[in-house]
Amino acid sequence: MAHKFSPQSIERLLSDERYSHIKPHQFLRDCGLERDMQVADVGCGPGFFTIPASNIVGRGGLVYAIDVQEEMIRMLKRRTRRKNIVPIVSQEHRIPLDARSVDFALLAYVLHEAEDKGRFLKEVKRIMKKGACLVVLDWKKKREKDGPPFHERLPLREARRLVAEGGFSMDRVTSFGTSHYIISAIK
Ligand code: SAM
Numbered sequence: 465m466a467h468k469f470s471p472q473s474i475e476r477l478l479s480d481e482r483y484s485h486i487k488p489h490q491f492l493r494d495c496g497l498e499r500d501m502q503v504a505d506v507g508c509g510p511g512f513f514t515i516p517a518s519n520i521v522g523r524g525g526l527v528y529a530i531d532v533q534e535e536m537i538r539m540l541k542r543r544t545r546r547k548n549i550v551p552i553v554s555q556e557h558r559i560p561l562d563a564r565s566v567d568f569a570l571l572a573y574v575l576h577e578a579e580d581k582g583r584f585l586k587e588v589k590r591i592m593k594k595g596a597c598l599v600v601l602d603w604k605k606k607r608e609k610d611g612p613p614f615h616e617r618l619p620l621r622e623a624r625r626l627v628a629e630g631g632f633s634m635d636r637v638t639s640f641g642t643s644h645y646i647i648s649a650i651k
Contacts, residue, residue, distance in 0.1 A: 466579045467616055469509065471535035477509045485641065489516040492570075495599045495648060500524040501567040506559065506588055507531055507574025510539040511549075517570070518548050528561060530554045557583045564593045572601045575626070576618040585630040592651045598632055600647040601640065608643060620645045 469477070476482070492513065497503065501521050505514045508529040518527045530552045531537050537551045552560060556579050569588050578584035592598065603611045605619040620637070624647060628634060632649035640646050 466577050467612070468533060468577055469573075471533055471539075474510050474536070474539055477512050482512070486512075488513045489519065491601075491640075492517055492520055495570075495646070496597055497521070497568055502565060503527045504559070504561070504566045504569045504588070504591055505529050506554075506569060506571055507577065508540060509536050511543055513570055513572050514540060514549060515544055515546075518544075518546050521548060523548060526550060528552055528566065530559055530561075532556055556580075557587050559587055559591055561591045563590050565591045567593055567596050569596065569598050570601075571599065573603065575600055575602050575623060576612065576616055581618070581626050582630065585626055585632075589630055589632065589651055594651055596651045597635070598627070598647075598649045598651065600627065600649075601644060604639075604643055604645055606643065611643060620647075623647055 497520050499522050503517050503521060505517060505527055508514045508531050514527055514529045525548060527549050529540055529549055532554055534553050537553050540551055569592050575581060600623060603617045605617045607614045627647055627649050632651055635648040635650055638646045
């Protein structure tokens with residue numbers, strides 16, 4: 465069974481240190497998130513990327529904040545009640561949204577936690593519109609003090625293969641700092 469980020473450590477996802485390394489608003493803008501888009505933040509946790517995403521898409525857009533752990537969604541609801549954020553508790557391979565609902569899907573530090581990564585990506589693809597953008601941000605396969613242990617990390621090579629085999633067209637693969645990678649792809 466793949467390890468899930470423990471809700472007991474939830475504050476680590478919102479720490480000042482994390483904000484000093486990752487600027488979520490800038491990150492999302494650089495990835496192409498724009499005003500009025502419909503977004504799925506899959507594996508949203510307590511909303512590190514969700515709230516900045518809602519600022520970018522504005523009142524004409526919508527952010528579906530999706531997580532398998534109820535505690536994460538509960539924490540997100542405590543942090544914000546914005547009308548353009550829709551919190552959703554999902555199942556491992558089932559997101560309760562119609563097909564072709566979103567223009568942009570963000571998987572931030574979640575793919576390495578998915579039980580069956582191929583099945584998970586297939587479900588994410590189902591809720592994306594044709595031409596929608598997929599962004600996978602995750603930890604490089606390295607031994608480091610911070611972040612998940614080595615054995616839980618998903619190598620970039622493997623993540624690329626999963627995205628390509630999922631039927632997405634690869635757009636861009638980049639390094640993000642020294643510890644992370646970004647894969648952008650199109651449905
Ligand atoms: N994306 C958030 C961030 O960067 O702050 C949270 C990252 S946390 C490391 C990973 C989150 O993904 C956890 O909240 C976990 O519950 C969620 N998760 C893991 N597997 C999932 C799945 N199959 N579907 C939806 N959420 C999942």
